[in-house]
Amino acid sequence: MLRLFKLAKRSAIKSRTQAINQLKSILVCADAELRECLAQLSNTKLFQQCALFVESEISGPAGAARHTLRLPARRIQHLTEEINDLTKRMAEAIRASTPGLLDVHGVGPDTAAALLISAGDNPERLDSEASFAALCGTSPVEASSGKTQRRRLNRGGDRQANAALHRIVLSRLR
Numbered sequence: 391m392l393r394l395f396k397l398a399k400r401s402a403i404k405s406r407t408q409a410i411n412q413l414k415s416i417l418v419c420a421d422a423e424l425r426e427c428l429a430q431l432s433n434t435k436l437f438q439q440c441a442l443f444v445e446s447e448i449s450g451p452a453g454a455a456r457h458t459l460r461l462p463a464r465r466i467q468h469l470t471e472e473i474n475d476l477t478k479r480m481a482e483a484i485r486a487s488t489p490g491l492l493d494v495h496g497v498g499p500d501t502a503a504a505l506l507i508s509a510g511d512n513p514e515r516l517d518s519e520a521s522f523a524a525l526c527g528t529s530p531v532e533a534s535s536g537k538t539q540r541r542r543l544n545r546g547g548d549r550q551a552n553a554a555l556h557r558i559v560l561s562r563l564r
Contacts, residue, residue: 391483392503392510399476399500406469413440413462420455437463496561501554508551526551 410433417425428436440463443456481499484492484506491502508525515521523529527547533540 392480392487393507395476395480395483396500396503396507399473399480402469402472402476406466406473409462409465409469413437413459413466416455416458416462420459421452424452424455437466439463441467494558496558501557504550504554508548508554511548526555528552528555 413436417428428439431439440459443460443463445457477499480503481492484499484502488502488506491497491506492499509516509522512525515525520529524544525547527544527549529544529547530541531544533542
């Protein structure tokens with residue numbers, strides 16, 4: 391279930407990013423008066439303003455630009471709602487399966503989902519903290535040669551789980 395929510399959220403985020411890039415490129419090509427009107431707005435307000443554009447009597451390039459800006463702005467708003475809904479559903483699923491995980495400082499729904507997906511894919515490999523570290527690619531690996539004793543970081547493991555642990559560590563260090 392978490393895997394499906396995470397997959398859908400990743401897809402929605404990618405689509406929203408594409409729509410934002412499209413809106414910004416349309417805005418660059420729009421007439422100077424419209425650009426100046428929208429230049430001072432933050433991204434959120436820009437999207438709201440563009441979504442409110444109505445079919446106008448203005449014809450030609452100005453009307454076409456307003457209409458074309460309205461389309462990705464509405465798409466961005468819809469995708470943002472979808473992303474927020476998926477985040478909420480992921481949090482509910484995480485609270486149902488592992489009640490205290492989201493209460494840990496630095497662990498959010500995306501991070502927790504990455505860790506649970508990794509652990510759920512490999513339940514037979516998790517008998518200790520060391521096996522979890524190896525699964526995530528955070529365990530040291532012997533790199534000794536001759537009389538020199540040294541270790542290096544494990545390059546293997548689940549990269550998504552490794553990135554999730556990295557985000558947790560960075561937020562806890564702050």
